[in-house]
Amino acid sequence: MQLQWYGQSAFRLTDGTTTVVIDPFDPTVFEGYPMRFAYPAFTADADLLLVTHEHADHNGVEVVGGDPVVVRSTAGTFDSPVGPVVSVASEHDAVAGTERGANTILVFTFGGRRIAHLGDLGQSALRPEQIAAIGPVDLLFAPVGGGPTVDAEGALAAAAELGAKVVVPMHYRTERTDFLDPIDAFAEQAPTVVRADRPVVDLDDDALWTGDGLTGLVPAAP
Helix, strand or coil, X not given: CEEEEEECCEEEXXXXXXXXXXXXCCXXXXXXXXXXXXXXXXXEECXXXXXXXXCCCCCCHHHEECCCEEEECCCEEECCECECEEEEEEECCCCCCCCCCEEEEEEEEECCEEEEECXXXXXXXXXXXXXXXXXXXXXXXEECECCCCCEHHHHHHHHHHHCCCEEEEECCCCCCECCCCCCHHHHHHCCEEEXXXXXXXXXXXXXXXXXXXXXXXXXXXX
């Protein structure tokens, strides 16, 4: 299974037959904004398109090609080309969504791995009923940039609660953005960190899964 990071919280997963895209964006919508958002234009086809919440750096569904099944920012359990997608209600802030609104945590099985994408989780911690609904996961996509979401400490706490083996950090400052915290705190706190030399990573690499404890997998920024 192959992973590709497009920047922010946008990913493409493919097993060579089926492709899943999560939280795509259209960078042109940020033209004129006071913040810098200079990731390349998103180009990908998908069989399944997942959106965690309705903010412009996550919901650019129009840039994704193909004729995908779409699960978009709604809690529930949905049929999809990869089997059931569980979408767990959560909040984008620590005050019950009253500042930044709703967020969904998306959970599905693909390539033999149980995968969860936390979107812009901003709660101070996962609630017990959310942990139960998500269940144990192998691969976790987690925001680490703080500000409107959890930071490195919060991401790693969620990973521990869910029993994740590999955590892919997302939604942090890079050379293409000038907001959020950088990845430094996550890199310092994660037990093991593997840095890829390009945005595309082979998730079938046994070395990611056979070590002791949690591994932070950091694709190169696009």
